[in-house]
Amino acid sequence: MLVKDIYKNIFLMVSPEQYFIDVxxxxxxxxxxxxxxxxxxxxxxGMVTHTVLQDLVIRGGDLGVEVKEVMIPIEKIHYVYPDTDLKNSMKTFVKHGISHMPVLESPYNKKIIGVLSHKDVIKNYMKEQVKIQLENFKEKRARQIIESLNEGLIVVDRDLIIREFNPAAEKLTGLKAEDRIGKKAVNLSKQLSIAELVISTGEPRYGVETQLQDGRVFLVNYVPLKSNGSNFVEGVVQTFSDITSFKSLQIQLSKTKEELDKAFALTLPNSKVEYKLKTTPEYRDIYDPETSTITVTEIIEGGGYLHVVNCLKVAADFNEMGLMKLIGIDKDTLVEAIIFHDLGKSQPTLKVGDKVSPEEVFEEGIYHAARSADLASKFYNKSDDIVNIIRYHHHTEDMLPKEFPSHLLPLLRMFKIIDGLSAALTRRKAKVTYKVDGSKLTVFEENQHPLYNRILEIDLYTGKRQEKPMGRIDKNEIN
Structure with a gap:
């Protein structure tokens, strides 16, 4: 650090002709x-200090003399320049036991531009020592963090010379840090170097899947290393992990899903039902309670098909919990009703970002339920029980006709719960858990829509139901 970094440019100047007492x-x-x-x-x-005053008083000198008579002449003054190193300044202060030195403009010009104090130099020295200690501590901590990372970390400079290569990188690549640091980075990928692209653009790249020549797949993040306060890219920090197993599992799951879809398609009456379900979209949205509107965030292609699949998943959960063993709950009737219940559904055409009122753009459920029931009866000869479940699954119980078979009420209640939960799973990615006690079903539904973020208790036989906001739930209550 240099004198110009800390000297003060405010100081007291006097003329040689001023009286000493005035100074x-x-x-x-x-x-x-x-x-x-x-x-x-x-x-x-020249220069006047307290020492000059003390000497004059001790000698019994006249304080009314002009300054030039008693000042320290420039020939005896120690001074520095703006580019003088502070370490050299410190040595001068210590050697000569002085507290202040004038800062002159240059060796060729005796113009004074500031003053440097011993106190300021000491203060700066202490600050620098603390800073060095802090930087050393940070570097040590950073080193510990880098070496403890499970992710591989490689740092390259602008010339792609490797400057950092942590233990995880050694393990993942099979290369030794001592053999790689100082060497140019080897492109293990079949792709072009993304590090060079990041250096040239200054923009990070996250989540880049990179297949190595040995077939493994790495997930890599590339982050530009920039100088403090500037956009100049000094290099690139690369972090990576091996996701080969995950990718293999992902492929297996995808194949399994395709196989399940094919198997499920075989259970459908014909290709027309499959076509109708897969061409009926659903929409994910965010609900605004203040305006009672929704904003479309995603279009779910094949949403009708996914809705039926989710219905069957919920039904499978209920079966596993023993609800299908209840008298009045017929599993075959339930499954058939699930498959056909939305055949007559017609959805509006919306796009992402649309803000709409659900009551205005979506048809009331009782209408598509009636159409679906008619289609199931007319073209697929479904039983009266199946048709009735489909026709009235959007009716409240006080809306049911008098001739509605009372033996179907437990099944209708279960169907309506399944339909609602599937809608929550399909459209809002809700989280649901259940608890069963005889004919009493308790549903814990975590849903971003405030009306359905709830705990629902219903007795499938009596129809008695109770709802309360989800809030905080004791895990023991769920289990």
Missing amino acids: VREMSNNKESCAFVVTEGQLLV
Whole structure:
């Protein structure tokens, strides 16, 4: 660090012709321990300090003399320049036991531009020592963090020379840090170097799947390493992990899903039912309780098909919990009703970002339920029980006709719950859990829609139901 980094440019200047007593008063009033004697153009010719005053008093000298008679002449003054190293300045302070030095413009010009104090140099030195210790601590901590990472970490400079290669990188690549640091990065990928692209653009790249020549797949993040306060890219930090097993599992799951879809398609009456379900979209949205509107966030292609699949999943959960063993709950009737219940559904055409009122754009459920029931009866000869479940699954119980078979009420209640939960799973990615006690079913539904973020208790036989907001739930209550 240099003198120009810390010197002060506010200081007391006096002329050689001023009376010494007046200069002493100025020093006292300004709380200065020294004054610099200058001529025209701020050219330094001398200096007055408390030591000068003490010597004059001890000698019994006249305080009314002009400054030039008692000042320390420039020939005896130690001074520095803006580009003088602070370490050299410190040595001068210590060697000569002085507290202040004038800062001159240059060796060729005696113009004074500032003052450097011993106190400021000491303060700066202490600050620098603390900073160095802190940087050393940070570097040590950073080193510990880098070496403890499970992710591989490689840092390259602008020339793609490797500057950092952590233990995880050694393990993942099979290369040794001592063999790689200082060497140019090897592109293990079949693709072009993304690090060079990040260096040229300054933009990070996250989640890049990179297949190595040995067939493994790495997930890599590339982050530009920039100079403090600038956009200059000094290099790239690369972090990566091996996701080969995950990718294999993903492929297996995808194949399994395709196989399940094919198997499920075989259970459908014909290709027309499959076509109708897969061409009926559903929409994910965010509900605004203040305006009672929704904003479309995603279009679920084949949403009708997914809705039926989710219905069957919920039904399978209920079966596993023993609800299908209840008298009045017929599993075959339930499954058939699930498959056909939305055949007559017609959805509006919406796009992502649309903000709409659900009541205005979506048809009331009782209408598509009636159409679906008619289609199931007319074209697929479904039983009266199946048709009735489909026709009335959007009716409240007080809306049911008098001739509605009472033996179907437990099944209708279960179907309506399944239909609602599937809608929550399909459209809002809700989380649902259940608890069963005889004919009593308790549903815990975590849903972003406030009306359905709830705990629902219903007795499938009596129809008695109770709802309360989800809030905080004791895990023991769910289990």
